[in-house]
Amino acid sequence: MKILLLGANGQVGFELVRSLAPLGELVCATRDGTLRGGAPCVSADLDNANSLAAVLEFANADVIVNAAAYTAVDRAEDEPQHAQRINGEALLEIGAWAAAHRARVVHYSTDYVFDGRGTRPYSETDATAPLGVYGASKLAGEKALRASGCDHLILRTAWVYAARGQNFLRTMLRLARERDALRVVNDQRGAPTSARLIADATALALALARSSSDKAQGTYHLVAGGDCTWFDFAGAIFARAQAAGLIERTPRLLPISTVEYPTPARRPAYSVLNTRKFHDAFGLHLPDWRQGLDAVIGELAG
Numbered sequence: 001m002k003i004l005l006l007g008a009n010g011q012v013g014f015e016l017v018r019s020l021a022p023l024g025e026l027v028c029a030t031r032d033g034t035l036r037g038g039a040p041c042v043s044a045d046l047d048n049a050n051s052l053a054a055v056l057e058f059a060n061a062d063v064i065v066n067a068a069a070y071t072a073v074d075r076a077e078d079e080p081q082h083a084q085r086i087n088g089e090a091l092l093e094i095g096a097w098a099a100a101h102r103a104r105v106v107h108y109s110t111d112y113v114f115d116g117r118g119t120r121p122y123s124e125t126d127a128t129a130p131l132g133v134y135g136a137s138k139l140a141g142e143k144a145l146r147a148s149g150c151d152h153l154i155l156r157t158a159w160v161y162a163a164r165g166q167n168f169l170r171t172m173l174r175l176a177r178e179r180d181a182l183r184v185v186n187d188q189r190g191a192p193t194s195a196r197l198i199a200d201a202t203a204l205a206l207a208l209a210r211s212s213s214d215k216a217q218g219t220y221h222l223v224a225g226g227d228c229t230w231f232d233f234a235g236a237i238f239a240r241a242q243a244a245g246l247i248e249r250t251p252r253l254l255p256i257s258t259v260e261y262p263t264p265a266r267r268p269a270y271s272v273l274n275t276r277k278f279h280d281a282f283g284l285h286l287p288d289w290r291q292g293l294d295a296v297i298g299e300l301a302g
Contacts, residue, residue: 001210004061005029006044007068009036011165012108015199016067023206027059031068036164044068046090047082056097063206064094065106069138073112074264076133083133088140095148104151104209106202109219111158111190113139116268123274124156124219132265142219153205154219155198158271159233162195163299168230172237173300176247186231186255190271191223194292198222205282220281221273224289231255236293244301 001024007013008028014036020026028035033043044055046068056064070076070086091107098105112135113128130136145152161167169192175182201222228236231253238250258269275286 001063002061003063003065004059006066008041010067011160011162011167011195012198013067014164015195016065016202019199019203020065023203027061029055046086049093052090052093061103063104063106064098066094067108073134076137077264080133083137084140087137088144091141091144095145095150098150099148105145106153106206107141107145109142109154109156110135110138111156111268111271111273114268116270118270121272121274124221124277131268134265151217155202155222156219156273157193157198157222158273159190159192160195161192163296168233169237169296172234173241173246176238176251179251181252181254183254183256184231184234185258185261186229187257188267188269189227189229191227192233192289192293193224194296196295197224197292201284204284208282220278221275222278223273223275224292225286226288227272228289236290240293240297244297246300
C-alpha cells in the first residue's frame with residue numbers, strides 16, 4: 001500500500017509519519033518540501049490547485065491522508081477565501097482524483113461543524129451548524145469529499161494538542177513561566193485529544209480497512225474519552241507539569257466566561273463528540289483525556 005501524507009509537519013501530521021510508516025510505502029508532503037529536522041520531502045500547497053494536482057499525480061497513492069488544513073480560527077474571519085480554498089475546494093480536487101484512481105482518502109474535520117448548543121455528546125448524524133468561517137470551510141470539505149464518490153474516511157476531532165506546534169497546552173506552559181495568574185474560560189466543554197491518539201487510531205482504522213471496504217467509508221468522531229472545560233484542562237496541565245519539573249510553580253487560575261474573553265470567531269460552547277460509532281467499527285477503546293495528557297507531559301519532560 002502506498003500512502004501520501006499531506007501536512008506532514010502539523011501536529012497530527014508529525015505523529016502520522018510514525019504511525020503510518022509500518023503500513024506501506026509512505027510519501028510525505030509539506031508546504032515547503034521539508035520535514036521537521038530538515039529532511040527533504042515532497043512539496044504540496046493546498047492553497048495552489050496546480051501544486052496539489054502535481055503531488056497527487058507524482059505520488060499516485062492508494063491512500064491519501066490529508067492532515068493539512070487552515071486552522072487559524074480567528075484569522076479565518078478575515079480570510080474566508082483562503083480558508084475555503086484549503087479546507088473546502090482542495091477536497092473537491094483530492095476527492096475527484098481519488099475517485100478517478102480508485103484511491104481512498106482519510107480526512108480530518110472538526111467539532112466546529114456544530115454550533116455547540118447541544119447538551120449530550122454529538123453523534124455523526126446530528127445536524128451541523130457552524131458558527132464561523134473556519135467551521136463552515138471544514139464542513140464544505142466534508143461535503144465535497146462525500147460528493148466526489150471516492151472511498152473516504154472523515155474523522156472529526158477536537159481540542160487537539162501535542163508536544164510540538166501551536167496549541168493550548170504549549171501556550172499554557174509558556175504563560176505559566178511568565179505570569180502569576182491566568183484567566184481561563186470555564187464555560188466551553190470538550191475532550192482534549194492528543195495528536196498521537198489521533199495518529200495511532202488512524203493507522204489502526206486503515207489497517208483494519210484493508211480487509212473491509214465498508215470500514216473505510218463514512219464519517220466518524222475521534223476524540224479522547226471524558227470531557228472538561230478549558231479551565232479544567234489548564235489546571236490538569238499545570239499540576240502535571242509542575243510534578244514533572246517543567247514549571248517551577250503553578251500560576252493562580254481564575255475562571256471566566258466566554259463573554260469575558262471575546263474573540264473574532266465564535267466557539268461552540270459544547271464540543272463533546274460521541275465516539276461509539278468509531279469504537280464499534282474499529283474496536284478501539286479511546287482512553288480518557290487525562291491519559292493522553294500524561295503521555296505528552298512525559299514526552300516534554302524527556
